[in-house]
Amino acid sequence: MSSELVYEMRNLRKVYGAMGNYVEALRGINLDVRRGEFLAIMGPSGSGKTTLLSIMGLLTRPTSGSLKILGRDLESLKDKQMTLLRRKTIGFIFQTFNLVPWLTAAENVELALAIGEYRGNRRRRVMELLESVGLRGREKHRPSELSGGEQQRIAIARALANDPSIILADEPTGNLDSASGMQVMEILRRLVREGRTVVMVTHNQAMAEMSDRIVRIRDGVIEGEVISSVRA
Numbered sequence: 001m002s003s004e005l006v007y008e009m010r011n012l013r014k015v016y017g018a019m020g021n022y023v024e025a026l027r028g029i030n031l032d033v034r035r036g037e038f039l040a041i042m043g044p045s046g047s048g049k050t051t052l053l054s055i056m057g058l059l060t061r062p063t064s065g066s067l068k069i070l071g072r073d074l075e076s077l078k079d080k081q082m083t084l085l086r087r088k089t090i091g092f093i094f095q096t097f098n099l100v101p102w103l104t105a106a107e108n109v110e111l112a113l114a115i116g117e118y119r120g121n122r123r124r125r126v127m128e129l130l131e132s133v134g135l136r137g138r139e140k141h142r143p144s145e146l147s148g149g150e151q152q153r154i155a156i157a158r159a160l161a162n163d164p165s166i167i168l169a170d171e172p173t174g175n176l177d178s179a180s181g182m183q184v185m186e187i188l189r190r191l192v193r194e195g196r197t198v199v200m201v202t203h204n205q206a207m208a209e210m211s212d213r214i215v216r217i218r219d220g221v222i223e224g225e226v227i228s229s230v231r232a
C-alpha cells in the first residue's frame, strides 16, 4: 500500500491576475506524493509554495495541468464535490494557528467535528484528540491562555477531528521556539507512522530534515529534491 499515490501532479500551472498584469505563480510542477510519506517543500518567499499547497488542499484550482488526488482527477470534480472531498480527507495546519479566540480549546476542536458532521460522541472524541496531542487538562483554556506550542497542538487536534488521511501544514513551526517546534514535528512524524500523508511548507532546514523528502521550489518550478538523510 505504501506505493499508492496520494497526489499525482503533472505540468501544474497557476496564473494570478488578468492579461497584461499577471503573475505566473507555478510554471509546470510535476510531483508525486506517496501514501504515508512526509514531504517538506522549501523555497524562497514568493516561489509558489503556498499556491502549491492550496492546490493540493483543493482550495484553488490550477490554471492548467492535471492533479489527481487519491486517484481522482480534480478536473472531474465539481466545486461541491471538491469541498466534500477536502472536508473528508484533508486537515490543515497554519503558521498562525487560526484558532477561534473566544472559544476554549475543547470548543475549537468540537467546532471542527460539527462542521464535519461527526456522528459519534463529540465530547469523548474531543478529549481523545486533545489527549493525543498531550493537552488533556487544557480543554477549558482559551487560546490566549496557552503557549504558542500548545495553541499549535490544539490546531493539530482540530485538523485531525475528521480523521483525514492527508495533513497539509504551512510553516507549522514558524511562530514557535525550537523546543515547541520539535514537539509539533514529533506529532507530525507520529501521524506519518500511523499511515497519514503529511506535506509541510517550511523555511527551517532542521525541521525539513525531519521529513522523508525535501522538494525545493524556485520561481514556480521544482529545482531539485533530496531524500532526507534521517529516513534514507
Ligand code: ADP
Pocket: 016, 017, 023, 024, 025, 043, 044, 045, 046, 047, 048, 049, 050, 051, 052
Ligand atoms: P510563497 O508561498 O513561496 O511565498 P506564493 O505561492 O504565496 O509563494 O506566491 C507565488 C507568487 O504568486 C508571488 O509572486 C505572489 O505575489 C503571487 N500571488 C500569490 N497569491 C496571489 C493572489 N491571490 N493574487 C495575485 N498574486 C498572488
